[in-house]
Amino acid sequence: MDPQGWWGLLLQGALSAVVGGIVAALTAWAVVTATHRHQQRALLLTEARRAAVGMLQLAGRFLSMLERAREDRGQPVPNTEGSDWLVAASSVEIAMFSLPGGIGARISHDLGAARRALEALNAGAQPETEDITAGIRCVQALSDDLADWLMDGRHLVV
Numbered sequence: 001m002d003p004q005g006w007w008g009l010l011l012q013g014a015l016s017a018v019v020g021g022i023v024a025a026l027t028a029w030a031v032v033t034a035t036h037r038h039q040q041r042a043l044l045l046t047e048a049r050r051a052a053v054g055m056l057q058l059a060g061r062f063l064s065m066l067e068r069a070r071e072d073r074g075q076p077v078p079n080t081e082g083s084d085w086l087v088a089a090s091s092v093e094i095a096m097f098s099l100p101g102g103i104g105a106r107i108s109h110d111l112g113a114a115r116r117a118l119e120a121l122n123a124g125a126q127p128e129t130e131d132i133t134a135g136i137r138c139v140q141a142l143s144d145d146l147a148d149w150l151m152d153g154r155h156l157v158v
Contacts, residue, residue: 048095110142
């Protein structure tokens with residue numbers, strides 16, 4: 001047996017093992033990174049959906065109150081001073097801005113319009129029917145955008 005041939009085979013085998021190990025390590029790193037990124041995205045979507053459902057429920061209660069107030073002017077109108085509004089609005093706005101696309105800006109705009117309309121209703125002694133109708137439109141726009149987003153994303157969260 002030729003001594004140089006033996007060393008050459010040993011060196012070639014060792015080099016192949018090192019290259020194979022590096023490729024395996026890079027592949028494992030890529031898989032772990034992709035899995036982590038996917039899990040983070042799934043968690044963000046889950047949290048955003050939870051916040052959107054909570055805000056949608058609150059908007060539904062507010063719409064019912066506004067409809068009753070429009071029919072019977074003695075009924076109270078909802079306000080944004082309670083913790084229900086603060087928690088739901090903050091949660092949904094934070095969650096939506098963490099998502100890609102323009103959903104965060106759209107929901108933030110809707111939240112601002114609804115908040116201003118509800119605050120205007122609570123600023124005076126007795127809100128006018130037109131003001132209540134404007135409040136209904138703002139809260140309905142928020143509700144519609146949330147419902148549209150929830151329906152669009154229903155297949156994204158497992």
